Structure formats: C-alpha cells, structure tokens
Amino acid sequence: MRPAFSRSARRHALPALLLLAALASPAAQATEPFTLTLDILGRRMSGSGHDAMALLKLLQPGSAATAALPPPGLPYTVSLMARGVAIRFDIAAVTGAIRLRVPAAGVDITFNSGSPVASRDALIHFIQGQGDREALKRIMSAAVRTTTLDPVAGAPTAMLERTAVADFNLGLLPPGDAGDMTPRAAGWHAALGAAFMAQREDTPSTTVPMLPLSLSYAFGEDGPEALFDLQLERGNTGGGKRASASGALGVRLPLLTTPDLRWSVTPALRLGAVSSAWLAAAARVQGAAVTSDLRIALPGEMVLALGSGVGHYQTRPMKLRNYDVLYELDNTAWRNSASLSWPMGRVADRPLRMAAGIADTRLNGHDTAVPSWQEYSLSAVLGRAQPVRLSLGYLAGEGGYHAFQAGLSVAF
Numbered sequence: 221m222r223p224a225f226s227r228s229a230r231r232h233a234l235p236a237l238l239l240l241a242a243l244a245s246p247a248a249q250a251t252e253p254f255t256l257t258l259d260i261l262g263r264r265m266s267g268s269g270h271d272a273m274a275l276l277k278l279l280q281p282g283s284a285a286t287a288a289l290p291p292p293g294l295p296y297t298v299s300l301m302a303r304g305v306a307i308r309f310d311i312a313a314v315t316g317a318i319r320l321r322v323p324a325a326g327v328d329i330t331f332n333s334g335s336p337v338a339s340r341d342a343l344i345h346f347i348q349g350q351g352d353r354e355a356l357k358r359i360m361s362a363a364v365r366t367t368t369l370d371p372v373a374g375a376p377t378a379m380l381e382r383t384a385v386a387d388f389n390l391g392l393l394p395p396g397d398a399g400d401m402t403p404r405a406a407g408w409h410a411a412l413g414a415a416f417m418a419q420r421e422d423t424p425s426t427t428v429p430m431l432p433l434s435l436s437y438a439f440g441e442d443g444p445e446a447l448f449d450l451q452l453e454r455g456n457t458g459g460g461k462r463a464s465a466s467g468a469l470g471v472r473l474p475l476l477t478t479p480d481l482r483w484s485v486t487p488a489l490r491l492g493a494v495s496s497a498w499l500a501a502a503a504r505v506q507g508a509a510v511t512s513d514l515r516i517a518l519p520g521e522m523v524l525a526l527g528s529g530v531g532h533y534q535t536r537p538m539k540l541r542n543y544d545v546l547y548e549l550d551n552t553a554w555r556n557s558a559s560l561s562w563p564m565g566r567v568a569d570r571p572l573r574m575a576a577g578i579a580d581t582r583l584n585g586h587d588t589a590v591p592s593w594q595e596y597s598l599s600a601v602l603g604r605a606q607p608v609r610l611s612l613g614y615l616a617g618e619g620g621y622h623a624f625q626a627g628l629s630v631a632f
Contacts, residue, residue: 252424252458253369253499259297270424270459272500273541275300303457303499304367305359311336318343325362327355349537349544356546363501364549365587368419368621369426371455371462371496372503372535372547374589376581376615376623377419377426379464379494380533381588382453383505384553384581386432387468388529390449391486391511392557394472395434396631398607399525399561399575401482401517404445404474405605409436413609413629420622424458432629436472445472447488460499466492482515493538502540503547507533520562527557527579551585559597570603593617595625606631 252268254275269275295313299306310319316336320329320343329352331342345351360372368375375381393399396409415430431452438445447470455462470488487510495502509531516524535547559577566572575598582592599611608630615623 253303253460255301257299259299260294261296270457271498272302272460273497303363303369303501305363307359316340320346322359322362324366325355325358327358329355348542349546353544353546356544357548360545360547361549361586364547364589366589368589369424369457369499370589371457371464371494371499371501372505373549373551373586375419375426375621376590376593376617377417377428377455379453379466379492379503379505380535380549380551381553381581381583381590382428382430382451382464383466383490383492383507383533384509384531384555384583386449386451386466387470387488387490387507387509387531388511388527388555388557388579390434390447390468390470390488391472391484391509391529392513392525392527393609394445394447394486395436396606398573398601398604399559400521400523400573400604401479401515402604403442403477404438406438406440406443409438409445409631410434411629411631413627415625415627417623417625419615419624426455426457428453428455430627432627442474442477444474446470447472447486449488449490451492455496457499460496462494462496462499462501464492464494466490466505480517482513484513486511486513495538495540497540500540500543500545501547502538502545503535504538505533505535507531509553522560522562525557525559525561525575525577527555527559529553529555531555549586551583551588553581553583555579555581561601564600567602573601575599575601590617590619590621593621 317332373380395411511529557579561575
C-alpha cells in the first residue's frame, strides 16, 4: 500500500504538478523527447516536453521551477526519460544529497556537498563539464547507442550519418551529372536542391528538411574536377528543433572515360556542426572519404552504375550555452550501391531517364542505434546538359528501423 501524503507533502505537491504542466505540451503525450516523473512519498506526477533548457531550470537557484520542488525535509525521486535514455535522480531528505544514475551508461554518482544548494551546484558543475568528463561522455555515447532520436549520431537522420551519405553522393553524382555515359563538359557546374527525410521508428518522430548546394569546375572535358558541397539542415524531433550545416571540398579524378566504361574516384574532406538547445545536443563533425563511381554501358542505352565508398568521421565536443556537450565518437562508414537507369523518351523536348537503385551503409567504431541500413530509390532525370532530378527513397535498417526521403535538384 502506497503511503499517504503528509500535510507538508500535500502543500508542495501542487506547485510541483504545476511545474510539470509548464514543461509539458498541451497534449502532454509521450510524443515529445523528454518525459519527467516526480515521485514524492510514492505519489507520482508526470509531464513531457521538448525543451531541455526548461528542464535545466530545475537546477537554477531562485527560479520558480526550483521553488516548486519539495523542501529539504522530504525525500523524492525525479525520473527523466531523455531522448530514450533513462536518467534517475534520488534526492535525500535534509541533506539534499543527489544520487545520479544512468544505467545505460554505467553512471552512478552521488553529489553530497553538505547542503541541498551545494549539492545542486555540484550537479550543475558536472553537467557543465567541470566534473567527471568521462562519465558525461559515456552518457552521450549511451544516447547514440540506444535511441534513434539523437541529432548527432545513431540513425540515418543524425548528423554523422547524413555527413557520410553526403560525401558518397558527391562522388557519385557531381553537380549537373545526369548519371549516364555523357562526358563531363569543361568549366563550371552547379546544382541546388531541396530534400526531406522522415523517420517514424521511435516516438516522437523526426523530420529533417535539407537544402543541398554543390559547385564544381572541370579542367577540360572529362578532366579533373574540383568540387564544393554545402549541406544545410533544419530538423525537428517531437517539437525539439535542431540546425546543422556542413561543407566539403573534393576532387573528382577520372580514370576511364571510354564510351562503354567510365570510372572515377573522388576523395573529399568535410567539416560541419549540429546544435540543438531544445534537445541538449551539439557537436562538431569532421571526416574524410573516398568514393568510386563505375558506370557500364548496356544495350538499349541502359547504364549500370556501381558505387563504393569509405569514410572516417569524428564528432568532437562543442559548447551549448554554458554547457560542454561531450560527444567524442569515431566511426568508419562503408557504403556500396548499384543502380540501373534506362531512357523513357522525351518530355518537353528533353530526354527523360528513370533509375532504380539500392545502397547499403554500414558503420564500424562506436556503437550506434542503427549500425547498418539499406536504401531503395527510384529517380527521374530530365535533360542532360542541365538536368532536373526527382528522387524518392525508402530506408530499412537494423532493429526494424524505417524512414522515407524525397529530393529535387536543379542544375544550372
């Protein structure tokens, strides 16, 4: 039988409940990245929200949120499900000592500085990266390993994985390339696009609108080609927003340029960053990749394209307001693809080609929630000199992961 509330507990339960209501969305459903449960003497109150900074107000001395918590005479527990990672705070009576437990990261730390305020300050310093930094790194690694909601890494919608795919696509389809056997013209090429990706694997869902821009200069017909690629993304996970950007420099080196066989290799370097105050995540991402693009002419103007690439990527800590967010991951991405394209006549006096393809991606290094996935795509390309490309794709990954993507690009 659960213990009844004392008069003091009843007096402090109402403001605590109001605090949880302020953190929650109007629907207060588990469709948001953070769920908080407050347990006072066996009585539980819960709320959900998408703003990590609102949760951190619980630790700010003098704030309305702190004033809503039970007084030092009452022990209580705060259970937080943060983007799929279970975190528990046990606050002792009188002393206010705080025990922090994150089972997925193997973290069990007690902050006992002699008074409730001092113990809370010690916890704040830990979260800001001024204490056990290795424990903080383990917590971030646990997020990447256990959930597809992390914006830095862990799933195909995350920054590290999106970076690997962007490098591969740059080597396979440089700006203005129709994906056929047409020789690359000398001079400048450019392409601007818009893309969208959505995953429904976890609750809440994640959507990622993307704006890719690429630019290149070919030194002579089918000559070496300098490449620049810019990726801008603005994601949303259950109302928690994130922004990311990355830029890459590469060079496309043609090795075979015959009418029946074309082969090129593209090394590239990329640097980017992702940040989300809502989701309490931020990191720099850097990496290098090499991509091979082999095209074989088949009867009926069909083209078989085989792509293969490998890249090594790192995430490094970044400051998010007053907090050091300690993502330190090292992963190698292996990606292979095959596609078949064929002519479909002419539209508006421009040649139309269709293509169907499959790509397989595998990550080695730090554990991620989705270490491998496959993409099945269908695309239409209108024109050769300045092609317009429309693509649709479905992703299926390890652990039952599913996502959808669509893209449109215009060369000029």
